[in-house]
Every structure is written in C-alpha cells, then in structure tokens.
Amino acid sequence: MEITAGGLLEIRITPADVGKRVSVRRVEDGGRLPPSFTDTVGVLTSWNEGVLTITRKDGVSVRIAESSLVAGKTVPPAPARRRGPAASFEELARVTARAWRPLESEPLGEWTLRAAEGFTRRANSVLPLGDPGIPLDEALARVTAWYAKRGLPAYVQAATGAVGTQEPLCAELERRGWVNEVSAEVRIGALAPVGDADVDEAALSAVELTRAPDEDWLGRYGKVRDPELARRMLVEGPSVWFASLGGGRAIGRCVVDGRWAGFAAVTVDPEHRRRGLATAVMTALARRALEEGASAAWLQVETGNPGARALYDGMGFATHHAYHHFRAGR
Incomplete structure (x- = not known):
C-alpha cells in the first residue's frame, strides 16, 4: 500500500483510473478492535455511486464501498512468471482458437462468433479480441440471437491475467447476469x-x-x-x-x-x-x-483438475493467462 513519509496510508486512486491495474486496502465492517483489513489487486473496472469494482486475474469481480477504503494506488502489470517462450495474449488466443476450429463462424466487429453443433465450448463461444463495433448491450443481443438460431446457449470466452486480456469485459458480463460456468488456465513452456x-x-x-x-x-x-x-x-x-x-x-x-x-x-x-x-x-x-x-508448447487445464496441474508443473509449464466461459443468464 502507499505509505507517506509520516507512516500514513493514502488513497491515490480516483474514478479517472478506471481501466488501470490497482492495489487497494479496505477495512472490514465488523467493529473489531484492532480493525481487520483486506487487500485486493486487479483491474479497476468501474467506480460508480460510491462503489468500486475490481476484477482480479482469476476473473472474479470484487465490489468495494468507497467509504471502506484506507489505501489505494495504481500498480504496473503483473510481471511474467512463466518459464519458456515469451508470447502475447493475442498470439496465444489466435493459436489456441485454430486448434479448436468451429464448423461455422461470423465476425461481429473484432469479435468472432463460433459454432460447432455444441461440440466443445471452445468452438461454440464468442472470441472477443477487440471491439464489436457496436454498443455492448446490442452486441450481446446479437450474440444471444445468433446462438439461439442454432439451438445453442450463448457463451462468451473472456480472458484475464495478462496484458491485453479482458477483465473489464468479464465485469460487464457479470453485471448483466452472465454466469461464469467454467474457468481454465492457458499454460505455456518450452517444447x-x-x-x-x-x-x-x-x-x-x-x-x-x-x-x-x-x-x-x-x-x-x-x-x-x-x-x-x-x-x-x-x-x-x-x-x-x-x-x-x-x-x-x-x-x-x-x-x-x-x-x-x-x-x-x-x-x-x-x-x-x-x-x-x-x-x-x-x-x-x-x-x-x-x-x-x-519449439514452444501450450495447453489448457481447468482450475479444478489438480492431478493434471501437478503433471504439467513437473514438465515446466507455467500459467500465461486464464479464460472463462460466460453463459447468458436465463
């Protein structure tokens, strides 16, 4: 946390920092003495009517009352902790998408709608690598209608945890009632x-x-x-x-x-x-x-699979980013 020369904590973030990665500390409202504090690090995805929303790298959005803040500051992007090849999020997103090709696809701005008669969520979800070119609510309405026409549930695959990923989109989907049904890690390593x-x-x-x-x-x-x-x-x-x-x-x-x-x-x-x-x-x-x-390797492993995660740890794979499949609320 930000500490002044006098040893006091300071709040050095404002609503103008929405979209930046921040670290905040808040006091828990329990009347305890001494007071209990909780730290949160993630992307500040909104600050409205006295409530901040911070989306952590695991895709979970945390709502924090402005009145509970005791300290806050912007922080640089998380350092790369992976071993092996360097890779951007966009490069990996496109490579992983080519490994699970849909039977049909359609562009929506810089989004890609993908369908494959329901076989694997990866080929039956929206890949949002940029701006859909229209307001988000209109884009999601088109997405829902496109999948309904094919008798499929509407999914959006959104990523978190690396430079260029989609923490703000995750927060917006969650706010609109879309449900994160499954999360997985994309891991990379030398081949x-x-x-x-x-x-x-x-x-x-x-x-x-x-x-x-x-x-x-x-x-x-x-x-x-x-x-x-x-x-x-x-x-x-x-x-x-x-x-x-x-x-x-x-x-x-x-x-x-x-x-x-x-x-x-x-x-x-x-x-x-x-x-x-x-x-x-x-x-x-x-x-x-x-x-x-x-020369380089990647794989995807669900967060609830400890056996596979241990195997891949032993082979030198390290997490690059996470992705989440959000399903339209019923």
Whole structure:
C-alpha cells in the first residue's frame, strides 16, 4: 500500500483510473478492535455511486464501498512468471482458437462468433479480441440471437491475467447476469523438455501416432455424443496428431501450428494412472512436433483438475493467462 513519509496510508486512486491495474486496502465492517483489513489487486473496472469494482486475474469481480477504503494506488502489470517462450495474449488466443476450429463462424466487429453443433465450448463461444463495433448491450443481443438460431446457449470466452486480456469485459458480463460456468488456465513452456522427459521407454515405444482418432481413442476421450461430428472437429487444425497407448488406455492430441505445439485430451484410464502413461503420450507427441519445427508448447487445464496441474508443473509449464466461459443468464 502507499505509505507517506509520516507512516500514513493514502488513497491515490480516483474514478479517472478506471481501466488501470490497482492495489487497494479496505477495512472490514465488523467493529473489531484492532480493525481487520483486506487487500485486493486487479483491474479497476468501474467506480460508480460510491462503489468500486475490481476484477482480479482469476476473473472474479470484487465490489468495494468507497467509504471502506484506507489505501489505494495504481500498480504496473503483473510481471511474467512463466518459464519458456515469451508470447502475447493475442498470439496465444489466435493459436489456441485454430486448434479448436468451429464448423461455422461470423465476425461481429473484432469479435468472432463460433459454432460447432455444441461440440466443445471452445468452438461454440464468442472470441472477443477487440471491439464489436457496436454498443455492448446490442452486441450481446446479437450474440444471444445468433446462438439461439442454432439451438445453442450463448457463451462468451473472456480472458484475464495478462496484458491485453479482458477483465473489464468479464465485469460487464457479470453485471448483466452472465454466469461464469467454467474457468481454465492457458499454460505455456518450452517444447524440448517435454520431448526429453524421463519416461518409461517401453511405454513410449508402444505409443501409436495417427492423423485421426479411432474408436478406442474416442471411447477414452469420453465427450462424444456424435462420433462423426467429433472426428470432423478433432482432425481440424494446421497439423493434428493423435496418440494412443494400449488400445486407448492413454490418449492425447497435439496440434502443431508454426512454433507452437498445443496439447489436449490427455486422458488415462483410471485403472492405469500414476504409471507414467500420460507422460509417455505427451513425450511421443512432443517429439513429433519437434520434428515438424515447433519449439514452444501450450495447453489448457481447468482450475479444478489438480492431478493434471501437478503433471504439467513437473514438465515446466507455467500459467500465461486464464479464460472463462460466460453463459447468458436465463
């Protein structure tokens, strides 16, 4: 917090700082002695009628009464803590989008409306990389109507936690009753360490790489209501590879796109977990991606998946930003 030479806390933010990253301290209203304080860091997304809204990097918006503030200041963007390649948010957003191509899309200003008959939220949500070109309420009305015409719920995929991400949009969606149904992290790392991972050579040699998923692969993936639709979607991408070990005991998917290799659908039969099979699958895919000239890796992992997060931690992946799927309120 900002402390003067006399040791006093100061409030050095005003409504003119909306849109900037700030750090504030507020006193909790509980009549405790000594008083209790709470610190919040995030983007100041609004300051209206005596209430501040600060959107944290995890996408959660915190409302704070102006009267409870005891200190506040603007702070620089969060430092990059990732290991491996440097990447902008926009570069990663476009690379990850190409790995989950929709069956149809339509521009709305700098937004892209995407639909794929409901297969994966990533291909059935709005990608808002800029300004829709019309007022937000009108844009959201068009979004809702576009998805309703296709018999789909309306989702907006908005990101937080990196320079250029969409904390203000998250706050505006939340204010309008849109619900954050799921959050995930986009993690990045160098590709070579994944290809050089300490892995059981017998398991690695048993990994089969193909250009399309077979029945065993789809069965292990377990998110398939329409196998033909799933195949159409999963094979789309710049250079897509599927890995399978032991008739579907462990599977994975990798999309090679320039310098990037994107990993997805790494899944292991519960009876065969903790045997290094996921590592074997990822190592085999990484080696193929290295052969195609990739040098950096990315993946997406939901925040409620501690097992996968621990695996990726061990491989050197670090969080670049988070994204959230907001669904239109009913």
